Amino acid sequence: MSEIAVTMKDVARYTGLSIATISKYINGGNVLDENKVLIEKAIVELGFKVNEIARGLKTNKTKTIGILMPTLENMFCTGIISNVENILIQNGYSTIICDYKEDAKLEKDKLDFLVNKMVDGIITMPHCISQEHLQGVINKGIPIVLVDRIVKGLECDVVLVDNLNASYDAVEQLITRGHRRIGIIIGPEAVYTAEERLKGYIRVHEDYNIEVDTSLIKNGDYQIESGYTLLKELVRMKDAPTAIFVTNYEMTLGAIMAANELNINIPSDFSFIGFDNLQMAKIVKPPLSIVIQPMQQIGEAAANLLLKRLKMDMANFPSMFRLKTEVSIKGSVREI
Amino acid sequence: MSEIAVTMKDVARYTGLSIATISKYINGGNVLDENKVLIEKAIVELGFKVNEIARGLKTNKTKTIGILMPTLENMFCTGIISNVENILIQNGYSTIICDYKEDAKLEKDKLDFLVNKMVDGIITMPHCISQEHLQGVINKGIPIVLVDRIVKGLECDVVLVDNLNASYDAVEQLITRGHRRIGIIIGPEAVYTAEERLKGYIRVHEDYNIEVDTSLIKNGDYQIESGYTLLKELVRMKDAPTAIFVTNYEMTLGAIMAANELNINIPSDFSFIGFDNLQMAKIVKPPLSIVIQPMQQIGEAAANLLLKRLKMDMANFPSMFRLKTEVSIKGSVREI
DNA sequence: CCCCTAACGCTAAACGTTTCGTTTATATTT
DNA sequence: AAATATAAACGAAACGTTTAGCGTTAGGGG
Incomplete structure (x- = not known):
């Protein structure tokens, strides 16, 4: 056999x-x-x-990059993976994709797994991982590029989105159209991007001298269902917001379903801004206003940065690419 | 450093x-x-x-399983990956997830990549790959378990869903409720599951002596947008169907958006049965009738079967697990 | 005709494990 | 006390590559 x-x-x-x-x-x-x-x-x-194993033993190189992500059930993550991979393949690298299922222990284990597999470099969207642990990997000579989130205290290349201003800009669009009570459905408190997006929301309120009503801030978990549930909560408040901003794709999906179910008319009942997934935004009626993250750019920037480090080019280390988002305002937002 | x-x-x-x-x-x-x-x-x-590389060189074992999937942008695929992984991790195996982006060449390349990485076994949802190529891998002593689709002419373990009867049952539910013109949005012709689901649709028509109107059969590509577009096509036919059956999650999503946009009332205008994603089905109003695929069982069965082969237990080779789906009929279907 | 220089090929020593066959140390039996 | 059995440790040879460093060859210039 x-x-x-x-x-x-x-x-x-x-x-x-x-x-x-x-x-x-x-x-x-x-x-x-x-x-x-x-x-x-x-x-x-x-x-x-x-025999790549034997070759790897000699060269200490495997021409393989590890991609370590919190989940595969989120199209932002998978979109980035796709774009990273495209670049790496073009450059003769293979990839090992790992999903740590948002689990702290798994995150650590899979990182070690990648190191054990002798990957030449790692691209990761970190969650709970400690600065020390990542530093340990870097000290072994394995370059790491962080994506979408930073790790406090760690000197490391990172490619992310200007989340604060993404959120700022989106909410500003609502404010300039006369909205004063703006609900926000945000991610888990522990997640870096969620923090930043909340900061943006708060800052724009300050800048426009609008008091923040914390009851308008709803913490979800970036899943469909929380978008669904939290939108309902917002709508049912006795002093309901006139506009709602949802800060990731899955929750946007859930929120829209809730709105449909409640026979809410967007934008006459509420103005609405969602996140990610242009494809969906075009499909929904009225066309959805969204914050567009440059997934392709993120993936490509991360991959290219890593490739640079693999060529031992340590110029501008650590570098931070802070990419700009775009706010696309469509029919789901109206002036009041 | x-x-x-x-x-x-x-x-x-x-x-x-x-x-x-x-x-x-x-x-x-x-x-x-x-x-x-x-x-x-x-x-x-x-x-x-x-040093796992050195160990691998000696033992020819890497305690690593390759998972080769057509895409990561589909929750059926990622759901299976998750469940497979859970079982494998419990048994001390690690996984390398590969996405071949529905591309024939990439599918071949990534398969070779996994073989080169000396994975101990492979779980894959095949697409264009030839029987010979897979056979070559098996001949090298690397066990393969196919998921969701078979490869013609290949003697290989496989875990799939009884797609034909899944489709049969769903459509039958519509027929027994008086529907005679039933639209179906099906996947790409080349895909095994799409073929089977179409067969089920046709067979149930035959069994109930209803003529099949081919204009009611719409071929999509399993993406959101085709669900959206094709639902509109169906609805706008001059002799429109009274019920519509959509055969995967992404297209179901698109179809629902189209229905919302057209202010179609489900089920009074159309009865509707979708696919996968229980979570979403609960959220939509009226609650969506869906065909539920046992993703957890599929993943676990595939992983366990592979583990068995890795223990050199070749009993009942090749075995085929043909799991049953469940049709959950909710408010989106009505009697006429 | 010889020597020099490329160009090419070879030998052998790594890389970090596992594993086989042996040796050494210890305990048990007679 | 000698003989034997057992357990633990060891040395060395693999696994399939890469890569110095050296040897060979052929061709060209003097």
Whole structure:
């Protein structure tokens, strides 16, 4: 059943050359043209494949990048993964995608797993991981690029979005259209992006001299259901907001479903701004106003930054790419 | 910057024991209690970690499973991944998740990548991959479990859902409630599950002696947008269906958005049955009737089957688990 | 015709494990 | 006390590569 593996030794024997020459050929060294032909033939004939494990043992390089994400059930995460991967593949790298399911222990374990697998670099969206733990990995010579979130106290390359101003801008759009009571459905308190988005919400209120009513701030968990539940809560308040801002895709989805269910007319009953997923925003009626995160840019910037570090180019370390979001205002927002 | 790696040799030197003894200890062999203490201390002191690459070279085992999926942008896929992973982790295996982006070449490449990474086994939802290619991997002694789809001509373990009857049952529910013109939004023709679901639709029509009107069959691509577009097409037909059946989650989402946009009242204008995602089905109003695929069972069955093969238990090879779906009829369906 | 210089190929030593066959130390039996 | 059995530790050879460093070859200039 199990075919015995073909090694360089076999190719060497087959061609009458030495193992070293085969290795040289494989790695693009100088080999006589006639021998090139010979070796190539042997490789095809025997079905030789480089044993990456053995190679990795020698070189301490695996040409593999680890991607460590909090979840795969969130299209922002998977979107980034996709874009990162595209760039890496173009550069001859493979990827190992890990999902730590928003679990602190798993996050640590999977990080160690990646290190054990000898990945050459890591791109991660961190959650609970400690600064020390990541530092340990970096000290081993494995470059890390953080995505979407920073880790306090850690000197590390990072690519993220200006969440504070994303939120600021979105809410400002509502304020300039006359809204004063603006509900916000925000992510879990512990999550960096949620914190920042809340800060933006608060700051814009301050800047416009509007008092923040904390009862308008609803903490969800970035899942569909909390968007659904919290929108209902907001709508049912006795002093309900005139506009609602939801801060990620899944909760936006849930919120819209709740609005449909309650026969709420957007924007006449409420103005509404959601997050992410342009595709959906176009589909909904009225067209949804959303904050658009540049997922492609994020993924590409992270991948390119990591590639740079892998080439031992440590210029501007640690660098921080803070990408701008775009607020797309469509029919779901009205002036009052 | 880069700490020099600690090896067994260092632990051996530190403890005054031989490398062989250290290895024995690591792998749970018999070692004097006093030496156990000594070694443990050294390991902690030096920060030793087994080099999995070197170990893999020797053992030809990596305790790693490859999961190869057509996309991560589909919650059916990510749901399965999650459940598979849970079981594997419990059994001491790690996973490498690969996304081949529904691309034939990438599917082949990533499969080879996994083989090169010396994964001990593979779980995949295949698409265009040839029977030969997969057979080649199996011949190398790497067990494969297919999920959700079969590959024609390949003797291979597989875990899937009885798609034909899933579709049959759903449509039957509509028929027994008096519907005769039933629209269906189906996946791409080339995809196995789509084929099967269409067969079920056709067969139930035959069994009830209802002629199939092919203009009621709409081929989508399993994405949100096609659900949106195709629902509109169906609704706008001059001889529109009285019920619509949508055959995956993403398209269901799109279809619902279209329905909302057109101010269609479900179920008075149309009866509606969707697919997957119980969470969403509960949220929508009226509660959505859906076909529920047992994602957890699928994932667990696939993982357990693979684990069995990894223990060299080849009983009932190739086995096929054909799991049953459940049709949950809620308010979105009415009698006419 | 010889020597020099490239160009190419070879030998052998790593890389960090596991594992086989042996040796050494200890305990048990006679 | 000698003989034997057992447990623990050891040395060394693998696993399939890469890579110095050295040796060989052929061709060209003097």
